[in-house]
Amino acid sequence: MGTKTADETGAETGAEATTDEQKVSVAKTEEVTEAEDTTADDEITAEDEDELPQAAQEQGPTGVGQGAGAVVSAALGLVSLTGSWIGTVAAARETLVGQLETSSTATVAKQVKEVYGDAWQTTAVWGGIFALIALVVGVAVLARPAFGAPGKPQAVWIKSVAWGGVALGLIGLLLAVLKYTGLLLDLPSTS
16 A cells, blocks of 8 residues: 555656646746747837827827916916015015115105005016916917817816916906005005
8 A cells, every 4th residue: 555655646746747847838938929929019119110200290289388388377376476586576675775765854654655665566566477477378378279289179187277377367466456556455554
């Protein structure tokens, strides 16, 4: 019985070895087939490479410029509401000019207007400039498909961001006009 078991074990071991060798052989064959397929794909890609630029030209614009314009419009609209570095510097300069031009014997109303009022209006002007640029860029992005590639629709996110830039530009322009005219946060009364 011991011998019989050894023979059965030996036969089983031999069968397992044959099966493992077959599995390795099949795996190697699959790897070679996949490598040949990849090489064939590479050859097709190399042959079609000359046609790719023409196909890209036939597709038309990708919308990258429109997307960038929409983001710029929204950013400028936000700057028009929050203030800009250049507006701050211009207001500080106007304050300094007002201090230099106002004599110490001037009335309080004149000092407040020259030192603070002109700086406030300068800030409003720069906010209005940024708002106007945001408005123009946003409208240009929204109008671009009508003049560019009318058959190709504009991406939804581009429209959304451009409309956001237009809205921020309108709000910034309105606030700039209100600040400049004194209807919003007018200078305090000195009398």
